[in-house]
Amino acid sequence: MNSATAEASTMTQTWRPLCTKADLVPHSGVAAWIETPEGPAQVALFYLPGHATELYAVDHRDPFSGANVIARGIVGDLSGAPVVASPIYKQHFRLDDGHCLEDEAVRLRCWTACFKGDQVMIRV
């Protein structure tokens, strides 16, 4: 957390507590509400216990349907990268950078999230 705090001062971003580990569903997603400098946002949090990166936070809003459903998609890996499939029209989004595999022009917003003990922290 030390390095993150240092970064926060230069990027005017701060780590905020979001929820607890118990709120997450292993190998799947849940939605959370955050306030950002740009306004409120809905975040999809994916928890992949035992993997190199255990926690991903991307936009909960599906850009193709406009519905807030990304957290309810199936998580997997395609060509080596972790992805989530939109539950509505099934496009795949990479969890690490939000890029849509079917349409290069589309990407989900991404946030950095981490555990602090049992607390889930997000940088906004």
Added chain:
Amino acid sequence: MNKPQSDKQQLIIIGNGMVGHHLVEQLIERGATEQYRITVFGEERHRAYDRVHLSEYFAGRDAQSLAMCDADFYAENGIELRLHETVTALDRDQGEVITDQGRYAYDRVVLATGSYPFVPPIPGNDRENCLVYRTLDDLDDIRAAAEKATTGVVVGGGLLGLEAANALRGLDLDTAVVEFAPRLMPMQVDTEGGELLREKIEALGVQVLTGRATQQIEDGEASFHRMVFQDDKVLETDLIVFSAGIRPRDELARDAALEMGERGGVVIDDRCLTSDPAILAIGEVALWNNSIFGLVAPGYQMAKAAADTLLGGELTFEGADMSTKLKLLGVDVGAIGDAHGNQPPGARMFRYLDQIKQEYRKLVVSSDGKKLLGAMLVGDNATYDTLMQYYSNGLELPEDPAALILPSTEGAPTLGADALPDDATICSCHNVTKGSICATLDAGATDLGSVKASTRASTGCGGCAALLKSVVDHELEARGVEVDQSICEHFAHTRQELFDIVRVEGIKTFGELVEKHGSSQTEGLGCDICKPAVASILASCFNEPITDAAHIPLQDTNDTFMANMQKNGTYSVVPRVAGGEITPDKLVVLGQVAQKYGLYTKITGGQRIDLFGARLEDLPDIWGELIEAGFETGHAYGKSVRTVKSCVGSTWCRYGVQDSVGMAIRLEHRYKGLRSPHKLKFAVSGCTRECAEAQSKDIGVIATEHGWNLYVCGNGGMRPRHAELFATDLDDDQLIRIIDRFLMFYVRTADRLQRTSVWRENLEGGLDYLKEVVLEDSLGINEELEAQMQTVIDNYECEWAGAINDPEKLKRFRSFVNDARPDPDIIVTEERGQLRPA
């Protein structure tokens, strides 16, 4: 006189029929407009139209829809099209074409003047209302004459004569066909075939007179004309159409002293050149090797050769096959090669005649029985494509060639698309081979439409449409399979293989399966293809609740939340209403729940009630109230048993012979919760009137006096398929035992997301095989199948009942894990008294 305005050569094409038009298309395609200035003369008012389908003009098609191209096609390609202008002479000395409107210099000329209908030299053949059948104007004349007529006669019982007879029928005339030869279509069929054809055509109300030579046409008594035959018998009619063959329109060539055939036709060589190398001829006016080809496909081949000749190429016309596949007056007629079997000594024949179904098929084979020399089909052209492939590609016949013409039963040999060599011609009009179709697919075409667009296959006479589709389908499939047989990148196995692995090794979680059998190339997380497929397999084998922690990440969102996601992220809720039977009290509860949670209600096709617009966070409360009232989950969200639709049956209906509602409820409760490769729909009808539409379901049960008839593998939806009768007059327990086995066999062997209908169509051995397995236990697995089904049934529990009392399972039913507010982006509006997404 018009002079060429550039250094381009002037090419004049005389005639704008199908073949003349095809030449223009070929020239454009090959960039000939760079080299030639092209002028086309058409005698008719209409630009080139589809003469093959001329009789459809009376069935509602107009000149526009029969046209071979758009109105501005010629202009757009810089070609001058001069319609309604008749060429009257060719001045070879001056190098000019003379028309009724002027003189036009040429460097090259192509004669594509076609032919005219032959009118037999019968006294009175020039009387009013004696017409011919060749052009759209002819058809207009026939239509005008028919207005005052009640009867019509076609002179000529060949291909065109029967087409004309069809046209007269289409004008509601009492129609007769008079043929000089002793049978109809003497060129194409033999005595038996002709007799069958006569029967079929007479059954349509068309009188057929064969062996009749008309001696005279004179004033009739009751009708306008009276036809007098050689035996002094007479036939009265208001209208006569001559369709007794065609003759080449060769007068221009004759007057210009080009070399002619003894019986007409402009002599051409293999490059379509006439005796004057500046002049070419193609189509029905051209005489090649002493033959005139009166079909469109050879004409197209000549056009192609002529285009090449004009561009300095070496492509030659090498004769054409006169095989034809026709539907005349709705009757299939096919003739391939030497259908009469009169050429090589030692040819052998197979013949099949069915006078009940009115089908006749004949094969002419070489003396060693290995090659097909010819074939004749009357009444059913289903085997034409296969036979044509044997013939045109010289393929070796199967050991018993008779099987090719015996009544089709499942397992009869058909020549699959895969058996054809690459040089097999698929479309003879445009000379497209299987190899060129494959090349198009290799170049990236992925559907029939794009193959047609780039090869032009099946855009001529259309006779190869079915064959083309089967080749394209097969090749696409072959490419798909070649690319990857496995379900996805995480498993190098098919669904069936995964199913067997899970069953045999008793693997109970996705994690274990991916660890032991997953591909080592991936992260091992799975994906949205393999995870739901494995979830379904695990459920089919062990039926543990899908909401268990180990299974929940595998499920599609619908299974995860046990409701059907709609486009705005809300869900629809469908409680089970077994057999479509519901008490008034329960109906009231559904209404109250819908009111309380603001749900849109609609009756489904499966006889239950769908509640739309439920928010994620409301689902547990909604289900709490529904379960309290005695409802259970309906699995509308799963690839699983949906509904058993029923009619009211013998309990109420005057006609019912069994209690269809009782059986429907029994079946629905037995199989509810069974997860399968795709959804399963059932229906039970209480009598043969079939009000429950059971024959459109995966499992259809229809009551008989003695029990139940079972139908399987039907489908509604995008590709409807009638279910097939599987077993008859079963008692209740027999019915259930057979359904147990059938369903479990499907669950084990189908692909993911493959409905029973498609599974059945792809099942090698077809329905007979399925019966052997399920009814006769040919694989010796029925006991196992029944036991497996019993496991599923014994482990059934309502997923919602299990979830609403488990805080861990309800964890995900929150709009936000850190905030209780509902999703503010879900906005609804009112329509027809209900809420819907805004």
